[in-house]
Amino acid sequence: MIKVYGHGPAFGLPDPSAFVVKTLVLLQMAGEPYELVHADPRKGPKRKIPWIDDGGRLVPDSTFIRLHLEDTRGVDFDAGLSEAQKGAAWGIEKMFEDHVYWLVVVERWLDRANFEKGPRIFFEEVPAIVRPLVLGLVSRQVRRSLDGHGIGRHSPAERQLLAERAALAVAQCLGDKSWLMGEAPCGADATAYAMISSAICPLFEGPVRRAFEQHDNLVAYARRGTARWFPG
Numbered sequence: 727m728i729k730v731y732g733h734g735p736a737f738g739l740p741d742p743s744a745f746v747v748k749t750l751v752l753l754q755m756a757g758e759p760y761e762l763v764h765a766d767p768r769k770g771p772k773r774k775i776p777w778i779d780d781g782g783r784l785v786p787d788s789t790f791i792r793l794h795l796e797d798t799r800g801v802d803f804d805a806g807l808s809e810a811q812k813g814a815a816w817g818i819e820k821m822f823e824d825h826v827y828w829l830v831v832v833e834r835w836l837d838r839a840n841f842e843k844g845p846r847i848f849f850e851e852v853p854a855i856v857r858p859l860v861l862g863l864v865s866r867q868v869r870r871s872l873d874g875h876g877i878g879r880h881s882p883a884e885r886q887l888l889a890e891r892a893a894l895a896v897a898q899c900l901g902d903k904s905w906l907m908g909e910a911p912c913g914a915d916a917t918a919y920a921m922i923s924s925a926i927c928p929l930f931e932g933p934v935r936r937a938f939e940q941h942d943n944l945v946a947y948a949r950r951g952t953a954r955w956f957p958g
């Protein structure tokens with residue numbers, strides 16, 4: 727059975743990492759049973775979660791996990807899509823991963839109240855004596871990543887605008903369809919479902935959550951995904 731290295735359920739989500747949730751959904755779409763194993767991202771081949779262990783072969787990164795499943799299991803996550811739909815699906819997926827994800831990181835890590843309710847749990851395993859030190863180090867690292875990405879250099883008002891435009895873009899693409907590209911989920915739905923559920927996670931408050939919650943079709947979409955992939 728494929729082992730998925732992630733965090734494990736937290737914040738009322740199957741995993742606090744949307745990339746891990748995406749991977750779990752892809753595995754379900756592929757009909758592959760899996761075991762979710764709690765892991766330290768620093769121990770992974772790319773020092774991030776998720777990675778999988780498929781019979782001894784380690785595959786890090788949710789996109790390469792998808793490609794691995796397509797190569798080794800003969801699954802086509804985009805079966806039935808037109809060329810234009812395949813292109814749009816990949817584009818929407820990468821907007822979530824390289825843009826919306828970072829807006830969510832700002833909401834969870836830089837907002838003090840959200841941090842206390844959320845990411846602080848990641849430090850519970852660190853011995854109490856060094857916890858403040860590690861917490862300070864990791865928080866600085868997160869700020870550096872946000873700065874390097876560029877999202878951290880925008881003002882809160884500019885980030886809010888970007889969150890609203892991203893949510894609007896997805897709401898416009900989805901329209902009244904059940905899934906991004908029609909009445910059956912495609913590969914990008916694994917990402918969109920994971921990222922939208924993460925953005926509207928009720929534990930956190932902020933502009934990203936409000937931006938996505940403004941769209942009834944996105945809220946209904948996230949509920950549809952949870953009922954389908956994580957009914958428990």
Ligand SMILES: N[C@@H](CCC(=O)N[C@@H](CS)C(=O)NCC(=O)O)C(=O)O
Pocket residue numbers: 742743744745767773774775776786787788789
């Ligand atoms: N491109 C990667 C992104 C994975 C990712 O950003 N994982 C985050 C958790 S959501 C992580 O492990 N961060 C730890 C770190 O950056 O040190 C994927 O698609 O899997």
